[in-house]
Amino acid sequence: MAYSIDIYDINGKKVSTFALDETLFSDAIVNTDLIHEYYLLQASNARINIAKVKGRGEVAGSGRKIYKQKGTGNARAGDKNSPIRRGGGVAFGPRGERNFTKVMTKKARKIALQGLLTLKAQQNELMGVQKIWFTTPKTKPAAELLQKLGLQSQKVLFVMSDNDENLKKSFRNLEGVKYLSVDYLNPFDLMHADKVLFTEASLAKLNQA
DSSP states (O other): OOOEEEEEOTTSOEEEEEEOOTTTSSGGGOOHHHHHHHHHHHHHHTOOOOOBOOOTTTSSSOOSOSSOSSSSSSOOOOOTTSTTSTTSOOTTOOBSOOOOOOOOOHHHHHHHHHHHHHHHHHTTOEEEEOOOOOSSOOHHHHHHHHHHTTOTTSOEEEEESSOOHHHHHHHTTSTTEEEEEGGGOOHHHHHTOSEEEEEHHHHHHHTOO
16 A cells, blocks of 8 residues: 655645655555564664672672681671671672664564654554745744644654754644754654654655665
């Protein structure tokens, strides 16, 4: 099935449709397992390994034997840094060395992203907007644009084709709105957005093989 995206002007009026390339976006390429794998890869690679405990050689304390070996009636014990003592080192604890990095081929990531965008198209969650001209960064016209498009109360992912500072600064203070370049589309942001709003230029770039 061929998919298309409705294009709106800055007044919220539908002016045209943009046809997605059937070889890149179709039901046949949707692979939910691959999409899930890509999502896990992104989440795992973003993890910061901060879990680390001190071993008995790292905790502060004397290495002197707590009490003599025999004659006290107590169990034989070494220094107070022993893992069995309160405040001692931890045996077999995390050392901050675990590697959470996952890998996928570039081709697999591309197919997963195209499949996810196809699912978004099936659910009518993709929209386009004509060229937006902001001569200066202003939040008010950006908020008005979203209101005219009926997106004021939704989580919106705004996708641009270039690094337009005026657009970035106009949208960055709006609650529920995130912006990024089309080159940095990723499963996490796509799956957490109610609507994905593309500029026409970003759609043209997306539609290229």
